[in-house]
Amino acid sequence: MTAPADKPRLSREHMLDLLKQMIRIRHFEDKCYELYTQEKIRGFMHLYDGEEAIAVGIIPVLEKRDRIVSAYREHGHALVRGVPMTKVMAEMYGKQEGCSRGRGGSMHLFDRATNFYGGNAIVGGGLPLAVGLALADHMQGGDLVIACFFGDGAVAEGEFHESLNLAALWGLPVLFVCENNLYAMGTALALSESETDIQRKAACYRIAAEAVDGMDVVAVEAAARRAVHAVRESRKPYFLECRTYRLRAHSMFDAQLYRDKAEIETWRPKEPIIRFQGWLQSNHMIHPEEVARIEAEADAEVEQAVAFAEAGTWEPVEQLTRFVYADRSVPAGR
């Protein structure tokens, strides 16, 4: 008898991998912050600090052939999905070796090889796209799961409601993942939503939903297994609200006038890496030297990614207008 598909695998090796993935994201983004201050990275950049457990808990539960749509705080999703850190960092630099040829930057990471359908920087704009990816799978008789990540801000958009309705109405395999970090940029959830219990909104569309502590990677993974299994089997949408908190500013231009430092400090002990690491240590599942090794490996990977991006090249200006439309002489993704 095989283990039920929705039970988490609690092997020590798996636990270490969850920790490792979260540390990879954190160290990558810490470096990005530093590079931003050095003006190596420009534009808008939104960090995932505090929210890593969501990507790490959900994305490895998906299969390689499944599809992912994300929003603009998507470095973590791309890295966990397997987009090489080198290519993500080169994209942050705007180099043509980046995962979107440097044309998208931080907010628009795309990768066909891993079915990563992009960082979408119009709040809510990715949801209809995910519905369409699922519609295609439905019409093609497939068995994919389309995971769509968005923040609590998207919930106020019409596209959120249109998409949930369409997915439920047509029976489409979309896993809607709301990363509720309590702020839509600088507007608190209670100032923008009449119903702040976001997962309840799914019930209006007859979509099964649950909320989970988005800073507990084991809980997120357990919920993700239930959710992905439900979508895969039922071919219907599922709504997972991951409750989390963004420990850094919304973007690099945010002075955080809308929240107290004290509030941030109350959340800091709950952040997913320290919490999970502490849990592993108190259960004797990890030695401090293993943490040190994981951190050193992450730093080495980041260092390699920076070197790759630094060595990267700028797309020649002569190619500026290339791929506005398909160049039929160049093999395209499609």
Added chain:
Amino acid sequence: MQQQAVRSGTIETTYREAVRAAIRDAIKRDERVFLMGEDVGRYGGCYAVTKGLLAELGPERIRDTPLSESGFTGAGIGAAMAGMRPIVELMTVNFSLLALDQILNNAATVRHMSGNQFGVPLVIRMATGAGRQLAAQHSHSLEGWYAHIAGIKVLAPATLEDARGMLWTAIEDPDPVLIFENVMLYNMSGKLAADAGPVDIDKAAVRRPGRDISLITYGGSLWKTLEAAATLAAENIEAEVIDLRSLRPLDDATIMTSVAKTRRAVVVDEGWRSGSLAAEVGMRIVEQVFWALDAPIGRVCSEEVPVPYPSHLENATIPQPAKIVAAAKAALGGR
């Protein structure tokens, strides 16, 4: 130019039936093609274009949608990115504004922004134009505005051949194509080759040759412009009428060849004058064949008002043959 020699005779048909035949043909020809939009199925289409297709092709391929323009247009984009060839119908151009986020921020950007990893082979059809007394929220002509957007293609079929033939070529195009069908053309009837098929979607057409002035237009205004040209001919003025057919990309070569020959031009465009497609065409003429011009370029556009309901005011808002004749004569120095 687009039509093969007629072998199997002609049929009497309408613009509406030609569009319907094109949709039916595309869906039967390619299993990836389907149509979705508001009231396209059971209702038969707001302008009866898709009447009967649901019964013939089934609800998976003729898909009624909720009134969620952004949602189902975005779904069309996603489905196109995943290998389907959707046709999205938006009931009118005014409603398309509810889907503008998806059209501009996703359909038009994805290929370039993703470094050519993903394309959006999607067709979006919609009705455009005034003349049916539908007032200020159902009557505008915003195709010129869409033609501003890099990353999409914009078509305006004005003839039965184009209504029948542009769709398939647009579906085969690897990029998003918007097709604007002028509401006043749906009832237009005429003869069409029984074996009419795909036509090119990147060339303008000379619909009436002439030597004295170039009248450049598209869509519903084509027929008014041809009427004006007939009036001018009675006064010994031979106007050449250019049907742009594709508003993006514009076929500069056909326009410039004509203007270089006639040395005078009037652009007729049902969009508002300020920032119009007519302005773009006029400026291109100035950039490319300025030294060939014998007179300032004229424009006949819509008056800059929201289209009003009463028939006499609606008619006064949009280009009419008399205005085109007057503009042509002005360009000819009051001949």
